[in-house]
Amino acid sequence: MNRFSYARPSDVADAVREGRPGDVRYLAGGTNLVDLMKENVERPARIVDINRLPLHDIDDLPDGGLRLGALATNADTAWDKRVEERYPLLASAILAGASPQLRNAATNGGNLNQRTRCYYFYDTATPCNKREPGSGCGAIGGVNRIHAILGASAACIATHPSDMCVALAALDATVRVTGAQGERAIPIADYHRLPGAEPQWDNTLAPGELVTAIDLPNERFTEHYTYLKLRDRLSYAFALVSVAVAMRVEEGRITQARIALGGVAHKPWRVPNAESVLHGETPSQNAFLAAAHAITEGAHGHGENDFKVGLVRKAIVRALAQAAAGTPQSQTDKRVA
Amino acid sequence: MATTARIGIGSPLSRVDGIAKVTGQARYAAEHKPKDMLYGFIVSGAIAKGRITGIDDRKARGVPGVVEIVTHENRPRTAWLDRSHQDQLGPPGSTFRPLYDDKILFSGQPVALVLADTFEAARHAATLVNVAYEAEAHNTDFDKAVAERYMPSKKRDNYIAPKKRGDPEKALAKAPLKVESQFHLAVEHHNPMEMHATTIEWMDDGSITVHDKTQGSQNTQAYLSSAFGISASKIRVLNPYIGGGFGSGLRPQYHVYLAMLAATMMERSVRVVMTRQQMFTHVHRPAAEQRVTLGAEMDGRLTAIVNEATTSTSRYEDNMENVVTWGLMNYACPNASGDYAVAAMDTATSGDMRAPGAATGMTLFEMAIDEMAEAARLDPLAFRLLNYSEDDAMNGTPFTSKALREAFAEGAEAFGWAERKAEPRQMREGRELVGWGVATGMWDALFSKTSAGAKLSANGDLEVSSAGSDIGTGTYTVMTQIATDTLGLSPERITARLGDSDLPTSPVEGGSWGAASTGAAVQMACQSIAAKLLKAAGKVDGKPLGSAGIDDVEFVDGHIVSKTNPAASVSFTDAMRAAGLNSIEAEETATGGISGMISQMRKSRNTHSAIFAEVKVDEELGVVRVTRIVCAVAAGRIINPKTARSQILGGVVMGIGMALHEETMMDTKLGRFMNHNLAEYHVPANADIDAIDVIFVDEPDPEVTPLGVKGLGEIGIVGTAGAVANAIWHATGKRVRSLPITIDKLQD
């Protein structure tokens, strides 16, 4: 970990001033940033410790939605009564990720901004366009069983590792940010980006912009939802593939179905047009399979991760079945519902 | 010598080092901080093969707190001869010497050591050391290496060549049933929870105390003495607590060498700790390929076994394992042969990891046995019993004991094996297919010459000691129990000491010989104390014990008591006072005796186990859960059922890891292991481990070792992954012949 200067502002305006563009990183829970600094992947000249900012609360919004403070921890969010009752999908996805002690430190803002787990990104002795633009992609033609099958580029096949963000994508959350140019709201679908030719950018934040909150709209999916995560061991592992489903079923027919995928792309993967193939359908294996294919159209592997293409489709089908039946996946009973 | 002590051999005494471990008082190698200590941080190399063309450390030296940067260019001189760098357990070859010259032998090889006043300064500066390389073509692709497999001209000391019997080729040609399968095991890294570390205390008088994470204090002492040309009498190695070993601490790893190099260069105390990432740049379980060909009669009787295997090693040392002998020893079959070779790659040398050879070779062989059972349309347990060998079938020698039949029976009963459906895919619960599998485990019952000391103080406190190690195996507790048993003192009065090269000679802790060997030595030392006590008791006025000999008395609660007249007794304190003794000391060496050595040649000594596994596999998704394991073990006498059970649990858990999780993945282009961290190298987590039932079957064996103990550290892992793989077949109908069985291998 390099030496850096350190500031600990106590309000957002000061933080944004401190976070002026340059080699600055905001420090919240530290569970990802400190890890990457120890790996010499992140080498900020300045750390702005934002833990004293008043962004720890979870508040009701006037329209019935919920505002999750950027500094509320993942654990406090998952176990917040309102989140449990109104957004059980989000609670479930958070509890599927990391470990209890990591969730106690990791924050909501930090979860949005966590970086890929690609082996090459983490290992400074190897090429990686995300870490060092222009150095090449080690994972293409290398060890890539955990890598992307959708939306990848010739420059990068890394995935976004979050579970929480997959649920946020399904819930159509909005990310609130503040920067030198003032505040703005970014729909979650536009927050993360695909790697393209510039994989060094994970998201659409402008330099120095600070996440202040995540807004959940007043559109709750409390009966028909699930978060299904498949991984290499039954807990404390990143997703190989994961599926968040938020569904509405009226009189036996699906009136709305949102499907977001984790572990398969540089961002939580959603294809709203493809979801619409389910609208008006009665829940059935065939309908689910059609949706699974539509959402993963164009998916292809890079060798070791070829299996993900079939696996994610099966996972989508199962997750849709879980959601339709109102039997969401438990995160403690490891039998897949 | 009889005893009436209640907490002796066979009782479930809680670990005597328990309080130290649950309160954080137990200090491990990196938890000593001598005055003026420097922190060493290792710089790891980036390429797999070639040479260093230049090192620019100017920026690194500019970091405040950095004191020195050691490289091959400025290191102090060490011993020149290859053999001076060899340790007790090194395989044939040319031992790797850290920072010796500009040659790069494997990716991640240490290329510099930064020394600084603080850990943080050393860590930061290490990232600023700029190393330029000239790369040469490498090969780290095991499949390619296998094509050039070879038998080393010089064999490793403990290598056992497979013995051929009958004519397996002819038998195979005639066999009505034939199964031929090829299996693969991925490279695994030990990953003990404590990272390898050394703290060297540089004493004012020029002597050196080395706190090292090693499984053998005296091996490290001898190695450092030889490599650095320093008298062993000046080097004391301490390792009273070791945060797991599993074989990674058998040989001195490069951290201890680097610490010593820096300490001698700076004449200062130094600590070097590997990072978790660096834990993937040294010893590992070799990759393995095993081809098993079996022939049988229609009724399932085996007529031919051909067992061939290759394991990986480095270019500079030939690490060999006994992979193919187990299958040949365990099954009655008139025609059998084995073939083994190694394949060299540009990696660090592979080495012993929990049950080396057997965990690989027996496990994979048991997967082949399952396939033959299927071909013969026999229940896999019935198949194993049909081909059961009472004797060591390879060597033609009887076992000192083999209660495997009992282990099968008791294990099957506890598991409910009789309810198993013969065909695969016949048992299910909801969306999950249920599978039951069985496998056999086998390991050596080893004994290793070991010395122990005992010292009885006038107040009745006893200290027993040996230079061996307790790597979590429970050796401290076992020593205490044996001393209790022999001298009739309560455990609270006994202190067991280990992990100090100054203590009586002991081999490296590994191979499951610790309890049998250290235990025997402790018993002999205590018996010697007992004899001296009885002699001293003769000096007590009135001679309450008369002319009683050692067989006429027992030792109870700090007293020598006559067996025939319990009223006649002498306290230890009175005896010692009468004899004018402040303490009684003894040191004894357990060798197994001459009769033991003769019988060693005529009889085979092994532990056996029967493992039953239940898996539940999501039919569509391929998610596997190991829901139940029963491991029935025949391992002679059990000194402490509580810690013994834990040894088996640990082996089983690592076996589940072998079955489902553990794999170090190689980028063959870069020649580098890529998932070098605990987030991406998966070992089982708590959620992965469900019910495990451990059974110790009765197996009295006075012949195998002096105490009748066979050892338990390895047997729990052997075969376990085979039972799980066989259960996955039974659930799914799919034979996955490559471990670990990750979810991708169960997709259609």
Add this chain to the structure above:
Amino acid sequence: MDTATLDTPADTYAITIGLTINGQQRRLPVEPWTTLLDLLREQEGLTGTKKGCDHGQCGACTVLIDGKRVNSCLTLAVSRDGADVRTVEGLAEGDRLHPLQQAFIDHDAFQCGYCTPGQLCSAVGLLAEGKAKSRDEVREMMSGNICRCGAYTNITDAVLEVLGEGSVK
């Protein structure tokens, strides 16, 4: 603006923070790149808290910060100025072991002992959370603590025993 700032990284001075460690209030100079784990082990001599990976992947470094279990290896000490920290050394009251410590001994819930302090602090945190009740829940919520010796079933038994006693009371 808070007073805790360090304006140039070349500065060798440290920032003084306040921490309550196992009930003792301490004023400690720390460099901002020092983790809580390294502060405890190197500066405070509290080596009970273990370094098993230094990257949040094993849980050996788990301590309780303001009563919640956290990986101290990924926590910069300076960012926890004012916090209450409890380590394994602070679990027992004098010679009286914490019920979890006793249960770990009774159930042989460790072998080498290296993951044990983290397991214990994690289990103390788990009890305080009050979310885990069943065996499956304990297994899942103790999964942030890797035990390479494979003592999981005994760890789970030990935690369940203390959990059961708690609910009886």
